[in-house]
Amino acid sequence: DAKTTQPPSMDCAEGRAANLPCNHSTISGNEYVYWYRQIHSQGPQYIIHGLKNNETNEMASLIITEDRKSSTLILPHATLRDTAVYYCIVAPSNTGKLIFGQGTTLQVKP
Amino acid sequence: DTEVTQTPKHLVMGMTNKKSLKCEQHMGHRAMYWYKQKAKKPPELMFVYSYEKLSINESVPSRFSPECPNSSLLNLHLHALQPEDSALYLCASSQVDGYNEQFFGPGTRLTVL
Numbered sequence: 001d002a003k004t005t006q007p008p009s010m011d012c013a014e015g016r017a018a019n020l021p022c023n024h025s026t027i028s029g030n031e032y033v034y035w036y037r038q039i040h041s042q043g044p045q046y047i048i049h050g051l052k053n054n055e056t057n058e059m060a061s062l063i064i065t066e067d068r069k070s071s072t073l074i075l076p077h078a079t080l081r082d083t084a085v086y087y088c089i090v091a092p093s094n095t096g097k098l099i100f101g102q103g104t105t106l107q108v109k110p
Numbered sequence: 111d112t113e114v115t116q117t118p119k120h121l122v123m124g125m126t127n128k129k130s131l132k133c134e135q136h137m138g139h140r141a142m143y144w145y146k147q148k149a150k151k152p153p154e155l156m157f158v159y160s161y162e163k164l165s166i167n168e169s170v171p172s173r174f175s176p177e178c179p180n181s182s183l184l185n186l187h188l189h190a191l192q193p194e195d196s197a198l199y200l201c202a203s204s205q206v207d208g209y210n211e212q213f214f215g216p217g218t219r220l221t222v223l
Binding site: 042043045049091097103 | 114141143152153154155158160165166200202204207208210211212213214215216217
């Protein structure tokens, strides 16, 4: 079973920041937080991952709380093309076994 | 080339047919994966190949038979499927087994009649 809890859906205005929360209260010390997204009719796309420090790349930022029990994915300037299902996954770095939860459907509106 | 390709895009088959799904990557990745995704559900892992050897089988029924002929190619052979096997079949690859940054293909949408 997935070890994360995400809201089923969220809306965001185009051009604004989208903040997607994820709870992972049972995360273990060796588990990372991974974020993927799946745009309609496409395969999932890797976004970012982190262990305990905040991470940023060209797509997004990942903020992990100090106790590591929750995290937030931030899309700084959402566009219509960011409309997708966003999956938060916790897994050891060496597993290769991603267990997807139900995810959050993000709708970016004009 | 950072792409995983899958063929065919769509497949309709009867319960007595034998068909195969194909996945290809030219990124030099040594781990490849098959996932199954039912409508409005998240992807579920089926198989993992590492260096062309099967490393994980998530208790998948034997009517699904994976094959990894070389490091760039992954097949999924289908035989005697049931209508409930209708789903989107996704292939993914990663640098090595256990590396969780996986690159996914667009999937093959399978309908079993």
